[in-house]
Amino acid sequence: MNNIPKVKIGIVAVSRDCFPESLSVNRRKALVDAYKAKYDEADIYECPVCIVESEIHMVQALEDVKAAGCNALVVYLGNFGPEISETLLAKHFDGPKMFVAAAEESGDNLIQGRGDAYCGMLNASYNLALRNIKAYIPEYPVGTAEECADMIHEFVPIARAIVGLSDLKIISFGPRPLNFLACNAPIKQLYNLGVEIEENSELDLFEAFKKHEGDPRIAEVAADMAKELGDGNKKPEILPKLAQYELTLLDWIEEHRGYRKYVAIAGKCWPAFQTQFGFVPCYVNSRLTGRGIPVSCEVDIYGCLSEFIGTCVSDDIVTLLDINNTVPYDLYNEDIKDKYDYSSTDVFMGFHCGNTSSKKLSFCQMKYQLIMARSLPEEVTQGTLEGDIAPGDITFFRLQSTADNILRAYVANGEVLPVATRSFGAIGIFAIPEMKRFYRHVLIEGNFPHHGAVVFGHYGKALYEVFKYIGVDVKEIGYNQPAGVRYPTENPFA
Structure with missing residues (x-):
């Protein structure tokens, strides 16, 4: 780190x-x-x-x-x-x-x-x-x-x-994809926090990528990727392009960090990225995040900021996931009920296409991105890292600026269960006590987007103090309240 x-x-x-x-x-x-x-x-x-x-x-x-x-x-x-x-x-x-x-x-x-x-x-x-x-x-x-x-x-x-x-600079590429306004937020609060931001066009990134064609370092980086992936290297033909892209980002960081010591990236990954670059950036994003340089998807600037805070607090690798889907009742009944002390509404699946470091996966394969391949040729969707997230303690959290420029945050300690997801992407079955109520009265009520940052371990106490220190009003820091403690917005007759 x-x-x-x-x-x-x-x-x-x-x-x-x-x-x-x-x-x-x-x-x-x-x-x-x-x-x-x-x-x-x-x-x-x-x-x-x-x-x-x-x-x-x-x-x-x-x-x-x-x-x-x-x-x-x-x-x-x-x-x-x-x-x-x-x-x-x-x-x-x-x-x-x-x-x-x-x-x-x-x-x-x-x-x-x-x-x-x-x-x-x-x-x-x-x-x-x-x-x-x-x-x-x-x-x-x-x-x-x-x-x-x-x-x-x-x-x-x-x-x-x-x-x-x-001493942080966030480097972003391109606007949020269409229908991802949830990842859009005023940048004024970044300056209030002392964070610098450099916003670039994805065309600037594409130009820099083209200039790295034939870079003599590509072979070495591709070999390192192959070593990391091992038997999970299902698309070896795409490694040189991924290596070229990784070098593009690393060089951009060094050329653009300016007077700042630390850097994080809010990257673009669709809809035109894969057709123009010829791959998806997920695996490269996972590798940089694994080195302590957080890279968020879909130009999620506050997700990227949250990841960096989590990296500092934990001194460890983080990830950014969608709070994605419910756990089907049959899977819950077969693999979770009577084995773990969680109700069916305490568990959910955290997912993203493939940006989680291989070091935080139980197993991994680098292959094509299924969701994008439903509407695009499969060959331009290669480069995602898939696997079940390693079980253990986690903290789900996010720092966000609201549309009216108020800092808001949430923190919840939980765990990834050692249960097979039976699904695709970088994904895990997460358990957070009283998740049902937390989902409704913090995440929905607080207008938080679907992306949440994940640190591997219980760091809720430290994160809560960080948010207080940087000026988040304690009334704006949500957490998963225990049963019997009512949220202000919770219907007392429900």
Whole structure:
């Protein structure tokens, strides 16, 4: 994953000048030691310059963490803390911030050893609001060194997504296909999030593709594709064209990323793509996504954005799927009922033509695209990757701008069941508790399009915090509410 940021967290301890500074010094050291002992893979920096008690200390600490290359900040209340200086520190740090506070340590040391950070966190949160400063505050932000270390570890994927968004460029090709207005949305919110977008014509892409004819690298890329596909390489004759297209996209990224570090692509794939290019781009899209460069289908810009956020949060491969079709009752009764604790309306099939990485499929074949082949010659529909999605935990989610330019999101933890789909495409049987009600009162009521991003694992907690941090109103973040908890739009008499 070389298309997402590395997070380096600077930890700065603060102290109210009427409290013993040693409380913050010793507690900061204990916190850093606990973190390194438990999470040695993360890059963490302990600011040694000072304990922040004043605005001058704040400036000194800020310069120190910047010089150390920190792109995320933890403000640690070792005791009550100076509410003005600590919030100014957060204000002037350019990157994601977190506030966390020390719990008291011993009932035998509650005179000189009492820090009152439990109280100080309240003042810190109030001052953050006064100054309109965004900061991540854990569900319960007060703890021992070990507990605070765990909280900081949970902050890492959140910080990675925030940093990534601030340096992301989305490259799109062409308008949405006809009858895909659901994938169209105002781009104003991209700029509000700090994301750049470069919109291109698919004719520009076609011209670049033609210029890559005879590229000496094609043979090597085609061989790599053949190695990845193995026995699933059912259309070997199309590999050189797919390799040519992959090189076109990779070169376009390097030539057009500009000053941005990270890139994602919202690509065109029909209706004219296959007749002009002579193939479908699904397999190439899957390969780039497998390298941490998300590529969405049907010029779904916010789907692409969602995929990138999922890549940052999970540090893993993601996919974009249609929330596609119900599971037939006979299949449910034969393979799911009495074997898994899900009703027939908790399960559905997530599908797309073939954009899911081979690393996230139980098996795969690269062949022709059945839906397109119903109305086009089969030879121009080759290049899709088919297979059942690997079973395991997933999170289905999406960030979307509404037609009236409001950010809206949803998050739902679930799983892919180890049940054969008996169908085609990159597809899996997904199970989300209370999906029936979630489908009606979040997806339909919220006017979400049919595309949803998928991360492989349960990342709902981190994604929810990312959406809050970037400014999505909590009333606009939908989730699958448990049975007995009514949605605002749910008919109480139903």
